[in-house]
Amino acid sequence: MDHSKIQHHYSHQYNAELEQIRTSVLTMGGLVEQQLEFALNALNSGESEQGEEVVSNDYQVNAFDVDIDERCTQIIARRQPTASDLRLVLTVIKTTADLERIGDEAKRVAKMAVRLASADHSRSLFLQIEHLGSLVRAMLHDALDAFARMDVDAAVEVVVQDQRIDREYENIMRNCITYMMEDPRSIPLVLDIIWSARALERTGDRCCNICEYVIYFVKGKDVRHTSLEQIEKEIEG
Amino acid sequence: MDHSKIQHHYSHQYNAELEQIRTSVLTMGGLVEQQLEFALNALNSGESEQGEEVVSNDYQVNAFDVDIDERCTQIIARRQPTASDLRLVLTVIKTTADLERIGDEAKRVAKMAVRLASADHSRSLFLQIEHLGSLVRAMLHDALDAFARMDVDAAVEVVVQDQRIDREYENIMRNCITYMMEDPRSIPLVLDIIWSARALERTGDRCCNICEYVIYFVKGKDVRHTSLEQIEKEIEG
Secondary structure: OOHHHOOOOOOHHHHHHHHHHHHHHHHHHHHHHHHHHHHHHHHHHOOOHHHHHHHHHHHHHHHHHHHHHHHHHHHHHHHOOOHHHHHHHHHHHHHHHHHHHHHHHHHHHHHHHHHHHOOOOOOHHHHHHHHHHHHHHHHHHHHHHHHHHOOHHHHHHHHHHHHHHHHHHHHHHHHHHHHHHHOHHHHHHHHHHHHHHHHHHHHHHHHHHHHHHHHHHHHOOOOOOOOHHHHHHHHHO | OOHHHOOOOOOHHHHHHHHHHHHHHHHHHHHHHHHHHHHHHHHHHOOHHHHHHHHHHHHHHHHHHHHHHHHHHHHHHHHOOOHHHHHHHHHHHHHHHHHHHHHHHHHHHHHHHHHHHOOOOOOHHHHHHHHHHHHHHHHHHHHHHHHHHOOHHHHHHHHHHHHHHHHHHHHHHHHHHHHHHHOHHHHHHHHHHHHHHHHHHHHHHHHHHHHHHHHHHHHOOOOOOOOHHHHHHHHHO
16 A cells, blocks of 8 residues: 555554554455355355355454444544545445445355255356356455555556446346246246346445545545546546 | 434534534435335336436435535544544434435336336236335335434334335245246346346345444444344343
8 A cells, every 4th residue: 555645643553543444454355355256166166065154154244344343433533533544434434334245245146056056057157157256356356456555546447347247247137038038947046147147246336336435535536426437537637 | 303312512513514414314315215206106107207207316316425425524524523423423424325325226126117117018016016115115214214313213113124025025036936937928027027126125125224323323332234133132231
């Protein structure tokens, strides 16, 4: 991270507290990345153990969410941060909320993987979702990297990636519909694949949210609900 | 609202600012309620105008989100709130984020309504979703009411209601699957109904979130990621 962006304080303790919440977000991010990886492994391999592990480890993600939120509240109450320190704390609160929800999406994918593991099915639809999964995993990694370095350009790159995720998702949806129409007995199974694809698409959206918070922290501008073009314009401006 | 819950300040201006953000959340809540109502009307009546209106009015919901968030940040920076004032500001920030996402769900339902309006379809599946819609609308109204009065018991009631929403949603899913298997040509249309049901179910979850923030404000306890039993225990404790 570019430390010039973080104000330096006479209080070493205060500095340490700000650094700790930032580090905790990255630790939580690492856990959420692992949850997503295991969920996708379970989906792709058809082995349910890793899927079950994701479901049983979700409480750890939630615990991070509650703990980081609590520490942020204490920093606001005791340290009365302003300017970029306050933006950092608010960025951490919001990023944590999105990471927690990415954890929920990973849990959804994991549950589908457990259900699908025992089903008899064609592998063709899975190849597509494997591809979408690897795109979304890369996106989450890049979003966390943008957060770690508070890098605005990297953040914009992630928002650009999301367009590809959306196209891939639409492709999967079309193929799933065709598949179901040709073989109506496959409907319950294909619906599980659709839910997994949807969870991955939503994960992409949440990665974009995290990147918007990074832009807010660095530039002091709220770019939520604006187009990619507007975001790029704000950053240049 | 029970004003004993809000600390009184020597600064009238500060008091006014806290009251204003609370009022803005309720105004935003009223707009989101209307968006959901219009989206459901469009879905149930098969007339697309109201659906199109919801889509084009979503920017207003987003504008509230950005504006309230900005004002909360300014209050934290300038007024350095602590204790219940700080909890109020944080509760407002989080409630606004969930209201904005309920607005997104209403937009999703509205888009489906516009698509479904031109489709030839049986009304039977719509009756069920009409019922789910009216349950979710009541739930949103009750969640906003719990927020307006900062009423913990009313908040718990909403969390209890969500179980009924989940059951209703599962019923719709089962019926949709049966319908698609019996008439595979209906698949694209029924999928739109499934997406609408899903959006309504998610809206119920977000109403629960709002109620958890109300409990956090009043009791100072973070009850997210806990069961209904634990929430009830915390409140009694």
